Amino acid sequence: MMAGNENIKLVFFSKEDDEHYNKISNVISELIPKNKVLHCCNINDFSIAVRNMLFGLGIVLIVARNKNELNEILQIRQRLKDHSVILILDNSIEDLTHNALQLYPRYTSYFKDDYTDVFLVIKKMITKIQKNIKGEQNGRDY
Numbered sequence: 631m632m633a634g635n636e637n638i639k640l641v642f643f644s645k646e647d648d649e650h651y652n653k654i655s656n657v658i659s660e661l662i663p664k665n666k667v668l669h670c671c672n673i674n675d676f677s678i679a680v681r682n683m684l685f686g687l688g689i690v691l692i693v694a695r696n697k698n699e700l701n702e703i704l705q706i707r708q709r710l711k712d713h714s715v716i717l718i719l720d721n722s723i724e725d726l727t728h729n730a731l732q733l734y735p736r737y738t739s740y741f742k743d744d745y746t747d748v749f750l751v752i753k754k755m756i757t758k759i760q761k762n763i764k765g766e767q768n769g770r771d772y
Contacts (some may be wrong), residue, residue: 638662638759640752641670641679643703644693652740654693654718657749660758673702687763689755691716691748691755692733700729707733714755716748 640662644651658660670676680690690713694700700719703710716734719726719742730738737751 637671638666638756639683639688640667640687640691641676641683642667642691643671643673643676644669645699646670646693647671650693650718653743653745654691657745658691658752660749662664662764663750668734673706676707677706680706680713685712687759689714689716689752689759691718691752692735693718694726694730695720696723697726697729700726704729704732710734710751716751716755718745718748 640658642654642658644654655669668679670679683690690710692703692715694703694717710733715733717730717733717735717738719730719738719740721727727738737748737757739745739748739751
């Protein structure tokens with residue numbers, strides 16, 4: 631786990647607890663303390679968690695397995711617009727990627743065996759958040 635991640639929160643939306651969820655959870659646990667990760671399996675909890683996240687101090691990771699899940703998420707896209715969003719999609723479903731772009735994700739990945747790309751993106755986001763926190767603590771305004 632990276633040092634200095636105590637202030638960073640991650641909201642993880644995944645309706646199912648399957649192999650992809652487990653692989654992604656393992657990636658997250660290497661970077662962020664478990665007590666700073668909130669897993670949401672329904673849209674209401676997810677919406678509340680995003681609303682309660684401080685601007686600039688968190689990451690939102692969304693797994694959308696089908697059009698219905700994506701449509702639920704799109705209903706709260708206004709709440710997501712000020713957050714760093716990572717989106718993981720099932721690329722076997724037509725139009726899912728096109729519709730998902732309405733969320734303006736910082737990064738989009740697809741179901742696969744290895745989520746090293748997601749690990750690297752989260753790591754880079756953490757580094758950026760840490761720099762912003764340091765800048766604020768030192769009285770700098772970016």
